Amino acid sequence: MLYIITIILLLFILYLSFRFKKKRKTTSLENVTIPTHWHAILLENVLFYKNLTTNEQQDFCVKMFRFLEVTNIEAVHFKLEELDCLLIAASAIIPVFRFKNWQYTNLTTVLIYPDYFDEDLQFSDKTADRNIGGLVGTGRFDNQMILSRKALHLGFTNKTDKGNTAIHEFIHLLDKADGVIDGIPAVLLDKQYTIPFLQLVHKEMEAINNDKSDIRNYGGTSEIEFLAVAGEYFFERPKLMKRKHPALYKMLDACFMKS
Template sequence: MLYILPLLILAAAALYFFVFRSPDARTDTHPDTWHPILIKHVAFYANLNSRAQRRFRSRMLLFLEETYVEAVGFELEELDTVLVAASAVIPVFKFKEWHYENLSGVVLYPDNFNEDMDFDENHPDRMIGGLVGNGRYENQMILSRSSLHLGFDNTSDKNNTGIHEFVHLIDKVDGETDGVPERLMEKSFVLPWINLMHQEMEAIDKNKSDIRKYGGTNQAEFFAVAAEYFFSRPKLMKRKHPELYKMLMMCFDPRQKKSA
């Protein structure tokens, strides 16, 4: 019995560590090449301290364990996979845990595509950079590789296709892609958020806003476009759109809900 008790304690500790530990406490088993790629291409990551960067990479690893990433028409490279995973992690990084339960895989096309999923250069209507699938594409995301890369390489604008599409998935969790992320927002803020959205959309339509024009299409697109701006140029949004910035902070950072 003297030998059995320590073994039982060790087994219980091992069970707790592997089964009940937080995703952020996962062993850092990602490739060593991720860090320099992220530093070079992902400003959000580069601005984190070293501890938060380790947590970011762990979140990427978890996402890639749960979601496949594949390419159509070209050979997938590590940078492609890293940028997809970073796009997934950025909007939910402040949450203790998040699983994209409405996503099974991400499919990358070499360039923009049309509604028929055609990315042939002979089709001038190839205007789509990304979409969240429905019907036979349910639980899939389709992204243009060129648009995905541009979103991270061009740090002077407010656009990021990868983040945009993952925000649509977050919006869709409550059953509707309607620009009202009920899983992220306290009920008391829903009506003020809708009113603020429509004020901002009206300003876009009147060319009185620096928010991308596509954000005026409907509520769902406004939320995704505003989130691109929020994560790509947070300081600029805070200065130019303080109320919108505050609302998005409450959506994407649970700590803000406690202090509101």
């Protein structure tokens, strides 16, 4: 009887091993056909992609492809274009590019509005206070992200600022991966670095609120927004951040660039 049980267990282990290998194989470069025109589009529009090596660019495209396979992208009151989808996918992959096999398990749908919107998600020309470019949904919009198409494109066309709305919102999703958005992303930060990280965050926030920092003012409103705003800066202008905020750059590099 023991012999039979042992054989069954061995067969089960072999079966799991086969499934795992098969699953990994489906995510390899050889099993994904990337549209050839993506390369030119990304070179023109995504600086992060342009700065990657050829092999890294291929890997980046595969990860974008996988993201688009499992994520619904829906346009509200306008016709969705391929560039819209590619910029959203690039925004999703940039913060997690160095992560192995990352998936946004807390996202199913990205809704794109044609313009900025207000707190009630209204975006018509008659709506006042349309100043929101993106948000991570809660309540009935849980597992959804809402982006302004105008803000999405601006984040990539303006290559001299330190902002990117879509990247900002995907960093919020990373923060939310541990179940709560609190500015302390457990998926990015090892526990022993939590206190040093928060000390650095509060120091930088104080500088922002005293008008002694070039980090966007919105980053001084809370630890939650500081992480996303600083993350935008890190990916949009890494050399500038490294020069002006070396300690913060080093901390974010440890968070986002770990493999």
